[in-house]
Amino acid sequence: MTAGKPAFPTRRAAAERNRDKVLAAARAAFADGDTGISMAEVARRAGVGMATLYRNFPGRRELLEALYADEVEAICKAAVIEDGQTPGAALNAWLRLQVDFISHKRLIVSELLAHTDGDGPASRREQALDAGRPLLAAAQRAREVRDDVTLEQVFDMIVAIAKIPGTRDYLEPIIQIMLDGLPLRTAEHPTRT
Structure with missing residues (x-):
């Protein structure tokens, strides 16, 4: 020294x-x-x-919180539009990260909820929503994504899909159906009413 x-x-x-x-x-x-x-x-x-x-x-709770916080921080940092990417494509890619995050981290989240009063995951969800809102707004302004959907609704769909038992091969078509429902429909393919 x-x-x-x-x-x-x-x-x-x-x-x-x-x-x-x-x-x-x-x-x-x-x-x-x-x-x-x-x-x-x-x-x-x-x-x-x-x-x-x-x-x-x-304690175990602090370890789980740190794991969850690191993952959410990575998701938040990924909420960007890369050069040459349309806002809709950026949103789609980011939502796929959300699907992977939720499906792989549900064990951490469920155990964390068992060790806390539930505020941790809820505040982290808000953090992710805040990071993703500009992506959704940009995609809606570009008329690439329907304007009658909120990011909260999309997150709720992702969470619901992540709860479905099955392999990734089984879940992939379900995920794709959800993502296919987000784009704005053209005159040839109007949204069903």
Whole structure:
């Protein structure tokens, strides 16, 4: 160590790496459907000690909240229109991320609701809705998406689809039917009344 320079940045970097390892291990366990994973098993899979685990996440609820928050943050960052992409295509791609998120994270959400009063997932839903509203508005302004639907309604459809038991191959046509219902209908293909 150089005289006069504290080792804090190195410690902070190591602490951040340990936190990331714990989150990655827990994320992989939940992705495999292992909802019964213990905190000790998370620590073992992450290659960290129990003290390190509990320093970062005092309990299971805090670990679940961190997992959920990281995933929602990634979804929010993805709510953008890329160069060369139409607003409707951007919305469609983002909604597909939502479908993947909900279907793969429902185990985390259901367990998190069991460990909290329910405010966590609800506030994160609002965060995702706030990120996606500009995409929907842009697609509606471009007349690529019907204007009689709200993002809340679309999210509710995604959540309902995610609750249907079955493989991704089984769910894919159902997801596509939902997405096919969003575009504005032309004179040749009017919306049914």
